[in-house]
Amino acid sequence: xxxxxxxxxxxxxxxxxxxxxxxxxxxxxxxxxxxxxxxxxxxxxxxxxxxxxxxxxxxxxxxxxxxxxxxxxxxxxxxxxxxxxxxxxxxxxxxxxxxxxxxxxxxxxxxxxxxxx
Amino acid sequence: xxxxxxxxxxxxxxxxxxxxxxxxxxxxxxxxxxxxxxxxxxxxxxxxxxxxxxxxxxxxxxxxxxxxxxxxxxxxxxxxxxxxxxxxxxxxxxxxxxxxxxxxxxxxxxxxxxxxxxx
Numbered sequence: 001x002x003x004x005x006x007x008x009x010x011x012x013x014x015x016x017x018x019x020x021x022x023x024x025x026x027x028x029x030x031x032x033x034x035x036x037x038x039x040x041x042x043x044x045x046x047x048x049x050x051x052x053x054x055x056x057x058x059x060x061x062x063x064x065x066x067x068x069x070x071x072x073x074x075x076x077x078x079x080x081x082x083x084x085x086x087x088x089x090x091x092x093x094x095x096x097x098x099x100x101x102x103x104x105x106x107x108x109x110x111x112x113x114x115x116x117x
Numbered sequence: 118x119x120x121x122x123x124x125x126x127x128x129x130x131x132x133x134x135x136x137x138x139x140x141x142x143x144x145x146x147x148x149x150x151x152x153x154x155x156x157x158x159x160x161x162x163x164x165x166x167x168x169x170x171x172x173x174x175x176x177x178x179x180x181x182x183x184x185x186x187x188x189x190x191x192x193x194x195x196x197x198x199x200x201x202x203x204x205x206x207x208x209x210x211x212x213x214x215x216x217x218x219x220x221x222x223x224x225x226x227x228x229x230x231x232x233x234x235x236x
Contacts (some may be wrong), residue, residue, distance in 0.1 A: 104162025
């Protein structure tokens with residue numbers, strides 16, 4: 001079974017600064033998807049960025065980028081120019097590419113991101 | 118609808134009571150997932166539907182948990198004889214296409230969940 005580990009229960013950053021959230025995962029598969037989701041107090045999980053394991057290029061979405069290290073099974077999220085609206089819980093998630101019976105996402109325990117004004 | 122709608126938003130149940138949680142996915146979405154999120158934890162997969170077919174129920178924690186999606190749209194998660202350990206947020210998510218191709222198009226859209234408290 002796959003596991004996802006987020007070792008930082010909480011991170012704090014000054015507004016406009018850059019912060020990196022860590023995620024490692026364990027899998028025996030070669031093809032899979034990785035995601036970062038944001039969960040504000042409204043509880044709705046919002047997709048921030050996704051990465052397909054077969055792609056070597058790191059995904060970027062505006063101020064959000066990832067550092068995907070497949071050999072190290074590491075998938076960190078970098079948030080540049082942090083804004084107050086970025087404050088939330090951030091979850092790293094894994095999904096097998098193979099489909100079939102294993103269709104759910106496996107989530108880490110989350111990192112609570114605090115933005116200091 | 119414009120998003121995934123879940124009701125009720127909050128539910129308090131007495132231990133032993135049966136509850137039913139509703140999920141209205143985005144119209145036309147083929148895939149529907151239920152997740153359980155305990156306090157301070159990440160969501161955990163419960164079950165997956167492709168249209169009306171329940172293709173994976175491996176995450177349901179016990180036979181007290183039952184999910185259905187009879188017409189391939191609205192889904193209901195039912196918990197019988199609720200226990201305190203069932204207290205959690207129950208999240209529903211839908212995807213336009215069937216997994217895994219849906220993930221190339223942005224992944225799931227989640228609802229805001231139902232917070233169940235069993236007292």
